[in-house]
Amino acid sequence: MNDKMIHLMLGTAVLMLIAMFLDSGILFALAFPVLMFAWMFLGALRQGRIGKGYKFSLVSVLVVWIGGFLTMNLMDTASEPSVYIGGFPAATAIMVYIVWLLPFFLGSYAYGHYFESDCMSEEEFKTFVTDLRKET
Amino acid sequence: MNTIIIVALVYLAGVFAIGFWAMRRTKTSADFFIAGKSLGIFVASMAVFATALSGFLFIGGPGLTYSLGMGALWFTFPTTISFAMAWYILGKRMRLLTEATGAMTVADAVYHRFQSKAASGLTAVATLVGIVVFLGTQVLALGTIIAFIFDTTVVTGMIIGMIVVTIYSAAGGILAGTYTSVFQGTIMAAGSLIVFFLTISVGDGLTNITQTIAEQPFTDMGTAMPEFVGPWGLAGPVLAMSWFFALSIGIVGQPHVVSRLYMIKGVSNLRWGPLMAAIPAILGGLLFFGVGLVMRYLVMTEQIAPLANPDDAILVFLVEFTPPLLAGIVLAGVTAAIMSTCDAFINIASAACVRDIPFAFGKTLTDQKQLLFGRIAVVIIAVVTVFVVVSLGDQGIALLGAVGWGTFAAALAPVLGIGLNWKRATKEAAIASVIVGLSVSIILEILATLGTYELPNGIYVGAFAMLLSLITFIVVSYLTKPVKLSEKMEQVMDA
Numbered sequence: 001m002n003d004k005m006i007h008l009m010l011g012t013a014v015l016m017l018i019a020m021f022l023d024s025g026i027l028f029a030l031a032f033p034v035l036m037f038a039w040m041f042l043g044a045l046r047q048g049r050i051g052k053g054y055k056f057s058l059v060s061v062l063v064v065w066i067g068g069f070l071t072m073n074l075m076d077t078a079s080e081p082s083v084y085i086g087g088f089p090a091a092t093a094i095m096v097y098i099v100w101l102l103p104f105f106l107g108s109y110a111y112g113h114y115f116e117s118d119c120m121s122e123e124e125f126k127t128f129v130t131d132l133r134k135e136t
Numbered sequence: 137m138n139t140i141i142i143v144a145l146v147y148l149a150g151v152f153a154i155g156f157w158a159m160r161r162t163k164t165s166a167d168f169f170i171a172g173k174s175l176g177i178f179v180a181s182m183a184v185f186a187t188a189l190s191g192f193l194f195i196g197g198p199g200l201t202y203s204l205g206m207g208a209l210w211f212t213f214p215t216t217i218s219f220a221m222a223w224y225i226l227g228k229r230m231r232l233l234t235e236a237t238g239a240m241t242v243a244d245a246v247y248h249r250f251q252s253k254a255a256s257g258l259t260a261v262a263t264l265v266g267i268v269v270f271l272g273t274q275v276l277a278l279g280t281i282i283a284f285i286f287d288t289t290v291v292t293g294m295i296i297g298m299i300v301v302t303i304y305s306a307a308g309g310i311l312a313g314t315y316t317s318v319f320q321g322t323i324m325a326a327g328s329l330i331v332f333f334l335t336i337s338v339g340d341g342l343t344n345i346t347q348t349i350a351e352q353p354f355t356d357m358g359t360a361m362p363e364f365v366g367p368w369g370l371a372g373p374v375l376a377m378s379w380f381f382a383l384s385i386g387i388v389g390q391p392h393v394v395s396r397l398y399m400i401k402g403v404s405n406l407r408w409g410p411l412m413a414a415i416p417a418i419l420g421g422l423l424f425f426g427v428g429l430v431m432r433y434l435v436m437t438e439q440i441a442p443l444a445n446p447d448d449a450i451l452v453f454l455v456e457f458t459p460p461l462l463a464g465i466v467l468a469g470v471t472a473a474i475m476s477t478c479d480a481f482i483n484i485a486s487a488a489c490v491r492d493i494p495f496a497f498g499k500t501l502t503d504q505k506q507l508l509f510g511r512i513a514v515v516i517i518a519v520v521t522v523f524v525v526v527s528l529g530d531q532g533i534a535l536l537g538a539v540g541w542g543t544f545a546a547a548l549a550p551v552l553g554i555g556l557n558w559k560r561a562t563k564e565a566a567i568a569s570v571i572v573g574l575s576v577s578i579i580l581e582i583l584a585t586l587g588t589y590e591l592p593n594g595i596y597v598g599a600f601a602m603l604l605s606l607i608t609f610i611v612v613s614y615l616t617k618p619v620k621l622s623e624k625m626e627q628v629m630d631a
Binding site for chain 1 (some may be wrong): 206209213216217219220221223224225226227228229232235236341342343345346347350351360362363365366367368372373374377378380381384385402403404406407408409410411414418421553554557558559560591592593595599600603604606607610611624627630631
């Protein structure tokens with residue numbers, strides 16, 4: 001699984017470079033969330049596997065980002081806005097409330113919520129330290 | 137102005153008191169460089185927030201929003217997830233690494249991962265180069281704000297500011313820096329929230345502000361530009377998304393942020409770290425766009441004249457539209473933001489000088505000598521930085537400022553982020569990646585600042601260099617033969 005994430009990063013990094021030189025917002029909006037997803041997913045893996053909580057959290061963030069960035073890229077932002085949501089034109093409201101704030105819950109909150117089961121429990125940490133002391 | 141000065145002096149007294157308290161607790165080099173692995177969750181999170189965001193958020197941020205519109209927000213939007221990114225990919229690994237190997241610096245981590253003094257030494261050099269350029273801009277910002285508060289010259293402001301930072305950094309090491317960051321972070325977060333609500337009040341509501349900006353011609357640009365309040369502002373989609381990308385993933389390459397992960401008391405203290413660091417950062421983000429937008433609104437409704445220097449947005453708003461006591465507290469908070477970043481930089485540069493670079497040449501100092509020389513190094517780095525900033529003048533500062541965050545991100549993020557999570561990574565890849573990230577970033581930034589060459593389509597150099605560094609790291613790893621990891625490193629990476 002670790003190798004798959006590395007391949008995903010390599011492929012999307014190349015696509016991002018192409019998008020930069022072509023100035024293609026759509027291609028960039030498709031590639032960079034996947035790279036960032038692969039980056040976090042790689043960190044969340046333990047011996048090639050990921051806990052269900054972290055998997056759900058990171059996939060949700062990926063869906064929000066791809067959906068949000070693509071939608072913003074496809075909307076006309078150069079004309080006078082007709083709809084305001086929560087103080088902002090519609091496309092900007094997507095940016096503020098969906099792309100900015102939602103990952104706070106899906107990524108940052110979820111990291112703590114699933115920490116004991118998917119990252120490391122205090123017991124596992126104690127065992128890790130005990131094993132180290134035995135070796136030394 | 138008297139109220140502002142009194143608040144600033146009270147603040148400085150508080151900082152000195154924390155430095156004195158920390159000095160009494162600093163007895164070993166581990167205390168000096170990694171706070172004796174003693175930080176609880178709130179302290180660690182607040183220190184990461186205060187260190188990561190620096191003066192840019194509070195001075196450059198509102199100014200950038202005033203100039204570019206909502207697109208500038210992609211500089212601050214990573215904060216809801218970037219801390220989590222750092223914790224997902226590095227939090228546990230760094231904390232276990234220091235337990236397993238006694239690692240105290242980013243270069244230590246690279247050495248233990250790749251068993252290469254060359255890779256570790258290059259990391260230390262990249263850290264030192266990045267810190268000198270980043271610190272230079274922080275010192276200038278510090279001088280500017282102190283000059284504003286005390287009505288003195290910028291050079292005098294820089295000297296006063298650096299004397300304060302140097303005293304508490306040399307005395308209390310990272311412990312003093314960390315606890316002043318908590319003090320500072322709390323002021324910054326609370327001040328940001330209050331100022332945000334004031335901006336909304338001054339502009340008669342957020343919808344009124346954005347609608348006015350979207351519909352009226354710009355007084356200083358002549359035409360109506362609805363895209364100013366669109367998601368990309370005047371920056372354009374690829375550039376705005378590049379900022380988001382580079383600042384999200386790039387946080388892993390920031391030594392002043394990453395080294396805090398060593399300092400956390402126990403692994404369970406990692407748990408709510410990203411959430412707690414993100415909350416004050418979100419509040420800072422509100423100030424970032426609140427002040428920038430309302431200042432643009434006030435110019436368009438002819439309540440104030442267009443700003444000659446966009447970076448004055450926060451200062452003008454505080455002086456003209458807030459009570460003096462609040463202005464004093466927020467200005468102290470802004471000073472605090474800059475100081476907390478300065479002290480973290482100085483401490484890490486000191487560690488690079490007395491630990492990492494000597495180690496790369498096969499020398500290791502005793503614990504007491506590291507502590508003593510670490511303190512001396514703090515003073516020397518501070519003096520040299522002020523001297524360099526004063527000597528270079530405006531053009532030099534522009535060169536320094538252009539490099540900043542992107543250099544760290546490009547040189548160090550792939551080596552640390554991927555290196556500590558992928559066993560196939562090799563030392564040759566680490567060396568190549570640091571060289572590519574550092575050189576591409578610095579050369580392109582300098583060429584662009586001198587007007588010699590610029591990447592097409594306004595490509596953000598930091599993002600471009602980081603992508604090249606990442607690709608180099610992966611490709612060279614596959615082209616070279618992996619070395620068997622040490623038993624302890626295996627344990628850290630399997631945990």
